[in-house]
Amino acid sequence: MTTNLISMLRDPNQKERNLFYKVITNPVGAFSSAMVLVFTLVALFARAIMPYDPLVSDYNALSLDPTPAHIMGTDDLGHDIFSRMILGTQFTISGALLCVSIALLVGCTLGLLAGYFGGFWDSVGNWLSNILQALPGLVVLLAAAAVLGNNLYLAMAIYGFLLSPAFFRLMFVTVRGVRNEIYVDAARVSGLSDFAIITRHVLGVVRAPIIIQSGIVASIAISIQSGLQFLGFGTTDTISWGSLLMDGFANIWNHPVRLLWPSIGLALLLVSIVLFATTLRDEVERSGVRVRRSTRKSLQAHVRTEAAIPAIVHAEADRVGAEILSIKNLEIGYLQGRGNYKVVVHDGNLSIHKGEVVGLVGESGSGKTQTALALLGLLPQGGTVLGGAIEFEGNDLAQISAKEFDRLRGRRISYIPQEPMSNLDPSFTIGSQMVEPLRAVMKLGKAEAKARALELLSMVGLPNPEKTFRSYPHEISGGQAQRVLIAKALSCGPDLIIADEPTTALDVTIQAEILDVLRNLQKRTGVAILLVTHNFGVVADLCDRVAVMQHGRVIESGGIYDIFDNPQHQYTRELLGAILDENGPAREPYEEKENA
């Protein structure tokens, strides 16, 4: 619904800006791209900019500290350090580029082949990448220098090869993920060739992480290159920041300022590259237009028109037992920044009596799960109860502190989730996960707790409680896991169980079994259940009463027969009308078309 609204509200005149525009309007992007541009220009036009020839010694200006003529001073041989810094940019950047290009070429190609085609390429790529990662980079470079000669470009090329696993791993993992996406299957069914699928679907996804990785690899390359020259690698006529660092370090006691210039240069360059890559990634990923204010306004307008039709509450003559939960005018909102809330539930009214099963039905986005979570004090980050009251056994759950909630949750109110498997910790046995709350909450001894856990497991109809008790979650089926969670929900003898779509993730035959378990236990223990679901069949099976939610509001509530036989609200009628009944007409038999 919300997406619907947003898409309708989007201003059609607002075009997507191009990438360049987006990067330079971002403050960090503007700074980092300006810096990268400056460094690139300096490198390109180094020979034109530098005031002195950095290779010519001026014997009248040896070892000068900064002066107006030599703003960064001169070294022991009378070379102008400023000119050497400028010329050094050339090699520092070109060396890094060479290194990154080779790493990109080797790593991405192999990663793409291995991730997309698997099999042979998978073996070759992973084997090679493992070997390269195991090699000590610096040692290989030194060895290569001994054999192939003292050439820094060659060293950077070799280092690029050594760094290629960084791209290989990333590419391999990302491409393999995309390969399993359903839209890639759809593209194959459409008859696209592998090449077309890679260029259209795969490269778009990998470009963002590759951009970041390139930034990181470029910084590593620059650092290593300076490190190599610091160690004395390369010839004296290759001027780079590394050689300036070495000179600075040698003179650290008498001319400490010389160490400063290459350090500043390196720091600025590295920071700019990484920031530039990060911004570029962010802007490449950010597509579409951000919608904020207009959406909220329209949602509220929407809310007001809905509220005009009053909620329908059917007569309550048939209700027995004392009321244990009463929700009045509940309002739940999510903080949207700057004190604004997006209201997801408003006008929530619901009452549950002792021993009742109440169904809370609605479509996705209707606010039914939000209401249930508020009852448990488990609204996600940013969600708050903005108004109304939730009265439960003399407490207003809308007001009490988190600490007071802890005393209710799991004891007086418990919870059965939708996804049984993700609600069991895979690293503990079922038994220990059941015994733990019994001991902590009910203060039972070890043996007592175990006996109680086994009793609960047999109550939920698990054929072999002992075996289930010893099992790990992966050893049991989804239906069994849901039984375990029902047993856990019952373990502390609660008055109210909130069941959030407890059978939605299960097969129909398993669903029928779980509904049987819930019905039998409810009869046996007299616990009240709030059943959140979208399935009217489940409601018909289990519930005594029904509340229907739409757009964050309970629009109709009443006894089960009132709702099914005599729905009053237009929306309830629509919902019931949309159900495909198996007693309804089947498709008329197939008739062959004359020309088929």
Add this chain to the structure above:
Amino acid sequence: MAKLLDVQNLEVTYHGKKLGRSGFKALKGVSLDIRPGETVGLVGESGCGKTTLGRAILGLAPVTAGQLIFEGKDIAHATRMERKEIARDMQVVFQDPFTSLNPSMSIEQILSEPLRAQGVVAAEAQARVRELLDAVALPSDAGQRRAKEFSGGQRQRIAIARALALNPKLIVADEPVSALDLSTSARVLDLFLEIQQRTGVAYLFISHDLAVVRHVSHRVAVMYGGEIVEWGGGDQVTSNPQHDYSKRLMMASPVPHPRLQAERRRQREALLASQNLEAK
């Protein structure tokens, strides 16, 4: 009678990576056929092989034995080039409308993809995209937007439009409405039926929901453990099933009315008792 698709004793085995381990047999000799313009429903629980059968027909699962005869040709082991030919006549709609559309592409790009793959020129493709959006009742400016701007039901309409792009003769629809809300799913099912009446496309309609399958299918196959256990007319299989498992499946589906459901529950208990299975 002319058959559009004839599946004969189809077997699919997934091999594990480790040597010496026998693979998992997802389909154990499945046979069914689909006639032009017909809807064949395929019901069963998760893991019964119904999705694998759909994927095998689409060339996305490895066929290890048996035949897949589509328009008179065995396509069980078609090459990529042959598949490209078949793509014109056989398309797919997947279950999850959130992952079956590439989030970084515009709707127009998504819809023109199958057209471009078949060599349709850009201008023609654009016109066809407008037609397709119209056919699935989406506004014509939807083409410039991305999938994330649409609701689940709208996305499924986009997926249907993509499947229709090449005027296929068969669409494999794998649980196309099970991720959708009740009222949305009813509208999407109506769209499926309307398109079939208009274009004469045949569907293999895979679902776990008997009521949905009953609504759309001329004939229905019930799958269990990689085999078809019951196969016949849609009305008969969904209202008076014969096989033990089909009966259990039907009795387990809750009826959306409390009185009828109470009756259904009693019938289910009686059935389970008669099959010597215990209701819990």
